[in-house]
Amino acid sequence: MSAHREALARTVRVAARALGRHGLVHAYGHCSARIDAVSFLVAPSRPLGLVAPGQPCTVVPLDGPLPDGVLPEVRIHREIYRRRPDVGGVARVQPPKTMSLSVLGLTPVARHGLGSYFHPQPPLRDDPMLLRSDEQAAHLAAQLDSARAIVMRGNGAVTVGESLQEAVVLAWYLEDAARVELDCLSTRIEPTRYTDAQSDARATWNGRLLDRMWDYLTAGDAELKG
Known part of the structure; x- marks a missing residue:
């Protein structure tokens, strides 16, 4: 395996464990990273929080059948990569508050910074x-x-x-954002929301916002130590 492929596999494993550690998946869920224009790398077919350091990930082609042993819903990743050349990573998650909101037929409105x-x-x-x-x-x-996301009624999100x-x-x-939405609904008071201009300005990665949250979510991971 090339150095690039191995580095990408490590990222997939670290991401898998981060999703499990923070309750965004449980026994079900999967994540992947694009390799190139024709393939991507998906996490091992097991509960993501249990993915072991160094455990092999699977290469999935964008054309042709799913490889043996790959979870059936990984076809979601394949279709998104086909349609969205801008996408380099996909997470299929089961976040509990997002799930609760979805069975009300709702998704979180942009009401605070992270929702923007x-x-x-x-x-x-x-x-x-x-x-x-x-x-x-x-x-x-x-x-x-x-x-950037789609919610599936009673079935998590991507x-x-x-x-x-x-x-x-x-x-x-x-x-x-789902937590905020549910908190707002419980008050029966009409909440505020971000305008288009406010969301455009707030939804930024400047100031290492992405890096800092990634560091927080992956802190202590076995493959990042040392």
């Missing part, structure tokens, strides 16, 4: 069934369109970024 990254709000896939076909995956990717690091950070942001 999804302005005006993530689309909702209003279908609670497991996603196991190429047709379903293509439909989800089309509904995602240019957004976040995307220019890198896997960004996709993981956005998964944490999405859950925090």
Whole structure:
């Protein structure tokens, strides 16, 4: 394996454990990073928090069938990479507050800084069934369109970024936005929301915002020590 491929695999494993450590996945969930224009690298097919240091990841081609042993929903990643050349990482997550909000038929509105990254709000896939076909995956990717996340009613969410690091950070942001939305709903007071201009200005990575959150989410990981 090339040095680049091994570095990417390490990032996938670190990301997997970060998602598990912070409660953004449980037994279910997966993450991946684009290798190039024709393939991506997906985490091992096991609970992400249990991915071991050095455990092999799997190369998945953008064309052709999923490799043996790869989870059926990884076709979601494949369809997003096909449609979005700007995407370098995908996280399929099960964040609990986002899940609760979704069964109300809602996704978080941009009401605070971290929510502004999804302005005006993530689309909702209003279908609670497991996603196991190429047709379903293509439909989800089309509904995602240019957004940074899509919420699946009663079935978690998918976040995307220019890198896997960004996709993981956005998964944490999405859950925090859902927390704020649920808190606002409990007051029965009409909450404020970010305007287009405010979201454009606030949803920035300047000031090492991405790097600092990635450092927080991955602190103490076995493959980053030393």
